[in-house]
Amino acid sequence: MASGIRAEIKIDDPPDCVVAKVAAEADGRIHSVSKSTNPSAPERVTEEFMLEADSYPDEFDVDADLSPVFSYGSSSVYRFERDLDCGCPCESVERYDCPVVDVRAKGATLYMTFHAPDMQGLQAVIGELRENYANLDVQRLLQSQQDHDERNLVFVDRSMLTDRQLEVLETAHRMGYFEHPKRANAGEIAAELGITGTTFTEHLAAAQTKLLKAILDHD
Structure with missing residues (x-):
């Protein structure tokens, strides 16, 4: 059986994401995001998404030519084209051969779900995302194991x-x-570091407190 990791993350106000910007301007929710490539223009990507909002601006102030293509009552489907290598959050994940399986937005916050093959692969993806988006938050990690049900993981x-x-x-x-x-x-380690024993214990206690808080406060 597989032993990969399912990661659910959120990014507040990503500057290069059309989906999040549209959701923020409409103060609404976006889901059902999909994309496709055109064989005649492989350097371009067409994306669609469904927007749910109480009201819709006449125009969106985004760097894309949005076109409404369908309506479902209070929901509308929009389509736009973009360059393949635009540097958006989804591409940062997919660069590591981890397809993004779910993309949603609420207000200016983008939510993404993807599967990493292992913890090393997950760390590589999260590391790149953090370089580009300082306000990234790992919401939930699930690991599938051969002999156990899925269990929560904590990404420290x-x-x-x-x-x-x-x-x-x-x-x-x-x-x-x-x-x-x-x-x-403690004295031997302090000597190795060139610090006093008191300073060593202070740094160690502060580090342990941060790590334990990340682990024990995880929901």
């Missing part, structure tokens, strides 16, 4: 730690501080 963002906190953790781990029995005590 190492950027929450300062460089010094990360160095303290890595050195403590490398020297066996967390092993039982310990291979090194």
Whole structure:
């Protein structure tokens, strides 16, 4: 059986996403996003989405030529074309051979779901997204396992730690501080780092607090 990871993420106000901009201007919801390529123009992509809103602007202030193509009562389907390599969030994911299986938007917030083959692949995708979108939030991770039902995973963002906190953790781990029995005590690790024992314990406590909060506060 598969052992991949299903990731559900959100990005607030991505600057290069037509879908999120339209949802924000209409103060509505977008779903049923789809796209296709034209064999005669492989460098272009056609996208469609369904917008649900109480009212619709006459024009949208987006860098795309939107065309209404269908209406479902209070919902409308729009279509537009874009360049294949526009640098949008979906392409950042798909660059790692991880198709985006669901795209939605509510207001200026974009929601995306994709499947990564493993944790290493997931970290690569999330790493690139964070470089481009500082307000990325990993909402939910699910892992399928051969002998277990799907269970929640927690993606711990190492950027929450300062460089010094990360160095303290890595050195403590490398020297066996967390092993039982310990291979090194606090004084030995502090000496290796060139800091006092008090400073070592302060950095270690701060780092552990951040990591435990990310793990234990996960819904």
